[in-house]
Amino acid sequence: MKALRIEQTDDSPQVILDQEDKQFEISGKSLPEDVVEFYQPVLDWLREYQKEPLAKTEFNLKLSYFNTASSKLIMDILLIFEEMVEEGHKVVIRWHSLRSDEDMQEAGKEFEEMINVPFEHTIYEK
Amino acid sequence: MTFTGESKGFINYIYERYKDLSIKDITLVFEGQITHQIMKALTGLAEEQLAEVEDDSVLRRVYHVMVESLQNINRHAEAYEYRGHPYPGMGLVLVAKTKARFQVTTGNIIESQHVDELAMFLGKLNNMDSDALDDLYKKQMREGIxxxxxxxxxxxxxxxxxTGNHLDYSFVKIDEETSFFIFTSTISR
Structure with missing residues (x-):
């Protein structure tokens, strides 16, 4: 499956979805003007990946900021992973937060409560 | 762009509410069309100004409140015509700092028919405790589109x-169809 790579901008995150390299990551800032337009290719890619995923998928979310509209789309992404778990695949969501960013740590715990996928919470310093 | 005639512009409504603020308390003030680019410029400017002097978590909340408030205006502000001059997506923002708090005030034109609904929703949020707010947020995440x-x-x-603080809001009637919506969020320092 062809990898999806999107460069980060000042209002949208970097996206790496690469089955061959086993790399699945969204990182940076997310407050694009049109969240649906930005995340649609990500959702489309994951829907395709869902059909024949790796035995284990580690999905890294390392966001320094996201607005509420983005959080809705992050939810949509996580729901695809939830379906994959229901279909018998192994998935881990690794949620990265800056040590000083308690709101980001909280947000990770909140997503974990809402989604039936194992979470790992990771703290980074800078 | 200012409004002529009896009004010097909507910014007056805001200043009237903050008579006690001195100029040194004002971090940022802007009146004009709030586009996505302007939103990024204003939030970036506030971030830059506060980065050196403000606690990280306070700064992040001020930034978040500004993004959300300004994106609301960008998405929902009605175009307004005054004496033949169109003002699309017109809005304003004022960020002020006192010893104990930041206040982010935004103002924009809305259709008068939405006033009651909006006032009721904001009033409901003010009456909810943090658990109820978390539940409502999660419900909207699951069910909203x-x-x-x-x-x-x-x-x-x-x-x-x-913010954990009450939302402050008021509406100024301009004419039958249009009202000016003033919204203030408070971030404790």
């Missing part, structure tokens, strides 16, 4: 629960 304007219906809920 992205509107044609691009919002998720989460902004006001999230401002209320992240």
């Amino acid at each position: 992205i509107s044609p304007q691009g919002g998720a219906g989460l902004g006001f809920i999230d401002i209320r629960r992240k």
Whole structure:
């Protein structure tokens, strides 16, 4: 499956979805003007990946900021992973937060409560 | 762009409410069309100004409240015509700092028919405790959809629960169809 790579901008995150390299990551800032337009290719890619995923998928979310509209789309992404778990695949969501960013740590715990996928919470310093 | 005639512009409504503020308390003030680019410029400017002097968590909340409030205006502000001059997506923002708090005030034109509904929703949020707000946020996350304007219906809920403070709001009637919506979020320092 062809990898999806999107460069980060000042209002949208970097996206790496690469089955061959086993790399699945969204990182940076997310407050694009049109969240649906930005995340649609990500959702489309994951829907395709869902059909024949790796035995284990580690999905890294390392966001320094996201607005509420983005959080809705992050939810949509996580729901695809939830379906994959229901279909018998192994998935881990690794949620990265800056040590000083308690709101980001909280947000990770909140997503974990809402989604039936194992979470790992990771703290980074800078 | 200012309004002529009896009004010097909507910014007066805001200043009137903040008579006690001195100029040194004002971090940022802007009146004009709030586009996505302007939103990024204003939030970036506030971030830059506060980065050296403000606690990281306070700074992040001020930034978040500004993003959400300004994106609301960008998505929902009605175009307004005054004496033949159109003002599309017109809005204003004022960020002020006192010893104990930041106040982010935004103002924009809305259709008068939405005033009651909006006032009721904001009043409801003010009466909810943090658990109820978290529940409402999660419910909206699960059941809500992205509107044609691009919002998720989460902004006001999230401002209320992240700041922990009451939302302050008022409406100034301009004419039968249009009202000016003034909205203030408070971030404790």
